[in-house]
Amino acid sequence: MKRVAGYRCTICGKEYPFGPELMTCPSCGEKGILDIVYDYSEIKSVLSKESLKKDHDNSMWRYRALMPIKGEGLSDFLRIGWTPLYRSLRLGKQIGLDTLYIKDDGLNPTGSLKDRASGVAVAKAIELGYDTISCSSTGNAASSCAGSAARLGLKSVIFVPERAPLGKVAQLLIFGANVVSVKGDYRQTFELSKAAIEKWGFYNRNAGINPVMTEGKKTVALEIAEQLNWNPTDWVAISVGDGCTIGGVYNGFYDLLQLGMIERIPKILGVQSTGCCPFVDADHADGILKPTPENTLADSIAVGVPRNPVKAQRAVKNSGGTWIAVSDDEILDAMRLLGRTEGVFSEPAGVTATAGVKAAVASGIIKPHESVTVVSTGSGLKDVKNAMLAAGEPFKCEPDIKALEASGRIH
Numbered sequence: 400m401k402r403v404a405g406y407r408c409t410i411c412g413k414e415y416p417f418g419p420e421l422m423t424c425p426s427c428g429e430k431g432i433l434d435i436v437y438d439y440s441e442i443k444s445v446l447s448k449e450s451l452k453k454d455h456d457n458s459m460w461r462y463r464a465l466m467p468i469k470g471e472g473l474s475d476f477l478r479i480g481w482t483p484l485y486r487s488l489r490l491g492k493q494i495g496l497d498t499l500y501i502k503d504d505g506l507n508p509t510g511s512l513k514d515r516a517s518g519v520a521v522a523k524a525i526e527l528g529y530d531t532i533s534c535s536s537t538g539n540a541a542s543s544c545a546g547s548a549a550r551l552g553l554k555s556v557i558f559v560p561e562r563a564p565l566g567k568v569a570q571l572l573i574f575g576a577n578v579v580s581v582k583g584d585y586r587q588t589f590e591l592s593k594a595a596i597e598k599w600g601f602y603n604r605n606a607g608i609n610p611v612m613t614e615g616k617k618t619v620a621l622e623i624a625e626q627l628n629w630n631p632t633d634w635v636a637i638s639v640g641d642g643c644t645i646g647g648v649y650n651g652f653y654d655l656l657q658l659g660m661i662e663r664i665p666k667i668l669g670v671q672s673t674g675c676c677p678f679v680d681a682d683h684a685d686g687i688l689k690p691t692p693e694n695t696l697a698d699s700i701a702v703g704v705p706r707n708p709v710k711a712q713r714a715v716k717n718s719g720g721t722w723i724a725v726s727d728d729e730i731l732d733a734m735r736l737l738g739r740t741e742g743v744f745s746e747p748a749g750v751t752a753t754a755g756v757k758a759a760v761a762s763g764i765i766k767p768h769e770s771v772t773v774v775s776t777g778s779g780l781k782d783v784k785n786a787m788l789a790a791g792e793p794f795k796c797e798p799d800i801k802a803l804e805a806s807g808r809i810h
C-alpha cells in the first residue's frame with residue numbers, strides 16, 4: 400500500500416512502517432495512540448476534485464484512497480456515509496447565525512456517525528483474516544460494529560455498560576452480536592473488553608486506541624468539504640466523548656489541506672455536557688485530563704476517561720477552535736429546537752453540538768456572520784426515552800370529533 404507511509408506515535412513522535420499492524424506505540428504503551436501517515440504525492444495520483452466528480456460511489460468509500468485499507472469488496476458493505484448536508488432554513492436565524500449547515504449523520508445505516516469507523520474496522524478485520532470483531536461502547540460503536548459485521552459475515556462480541564439505551568441494545572441483539580452487558584460504568588466496560596480481546600484474540604475495534612478508527616470518522620469532514628464545493632464553513636461543531644470523532648474531523652480537513660483541495664481548516668468547536676466534560680475542564684485548567692464522573696443523559700458522550708485525548712486536543716488547538724460545555728437541559732432544548740426548526744431528530748449526544756453552537760453564538764465565541772456546520776452524530780430513534788423527556792407527552796383524546804373540538808387543541 401504505497402499510499403500509506405506508516406504510523407507515527409502521537410506522544411513520542413516515533414515512526415513505524417505500515418504492516419505489521421500496530422494498535423498503539425510499542426514504546427509508549429496504551430497511551431501511545433498512533434496516527435496513520437500518508438504519502439500525499441501517491442494519493443494525488445488517484446484522488447482529486449475531478450476524480451471525485453466522476454465517482455458515482457455515494458458512500459464514504461469514495462475516499463478509500465485516504466484510508467489505510469486495501470479497498471477490495473467495498474461494494475458489499477452497507478451504505479455508509481454521504482449523508483445529507485442541509486442548509487439551515489430556520490435554526491440558524493433563530494440562534495443568530497447567517498449561515499448554518501446541518502450534517503445529518505443519524506441517517507447512516509445503523510443510525511450514527513460510528514458506522515464510518517466500524518466500516519473501516521470490519522474491512523480491516525477481513526483483510527487481516529479475523530473471524531470475530533469486538534469492542535466496548537456506550538452504544539453506537541457497538542451497534543454499528545454489529546451491523547457491519549452481520550452484513551459481512553463476521554462474528555461480533557460487544558461489551559456495553561448496563562445503562563446503554565434499550566434502542567441500541569435492541570440493535571445489537573437483532574444483528575446477532577454476542578452481547579455482554581457490563582454491570583459497571585464505561586471505564587469498567589472498556590477494561591473488561593480489553594482483557595477479553597487479549598485473551599481470545601479478537602479484532603479490536605476500540606475507537607480510542609485503534610488508529611484506523613479516526614480514518615473512518617474523518618470521512619465526515621471530507622464530505623462536508625466536498626458538499627460545500629471545497630469551501631468549508633468557518634466553524635465545524637462536534638460533540639465529544641472519547642475524542643476519536645473530533646480527532647477524525649481534524650484529520651480529514653488536514654488531509655484535504657495537504658492535498659491542496661481546501662485552503663484552510665475550519666475552526667473546530669468541541670462540545671461536551673457539563674455532566675461529564677473532562678476536555679472542557681482540562682482546557683480551563685492545565686490541559687491535563689482528569690477522570691470525571693459520567694453524569695449526563697447524553698450517554699454516547701458520557702466518557703469520564705477519554706481514550707483519545709491527544710488527537711482531540713490537537714484538533715481544537717491546531718484548528719484555532721475552542722471547547723464548550725452545555726447542560727443536559729440545554730441538550731434537551733436543542734433536541735426540540737433541531738426537530739422543530741429543521742425536521743432532524745437527533746439523540747442527546749447527537750444534538751450536543753447544536754446546543755454548543757447556540758451557546759457559543761450567545762457568548763460571542765462564534766460571530767453572527769461566521770458560517771457554521773453542525774454535525775448531528777446520531778439518530779433520535781435510538782433513545783426514545785430521552786426524546787420523550789425533551790418533547791413531553793402527546794394530547795390524549797376520546798375517539799370523538801366533538802371531544803376534539805371541545806379540547807380547543809385544533810383551530
Ligand SMILES: *Cc1c(COP(=O)(O)O)cnc(C)c1O
Pocket residue numbers: 511512513539540606638639640641642643644645699700746748749776777
Ligand atoms: C460516539 C459518539 C460521539 C462522540 O464520539 P467520540 O469519538 O467518542 O468522541 C458523539 N455523538 C454520538 C451520537 C456518538 O455515538
Ligand SMILES: [Zn+2]
Pocket residue numbers: 408409410411412413424425426427428431
Ligand atoms: Zn510512542
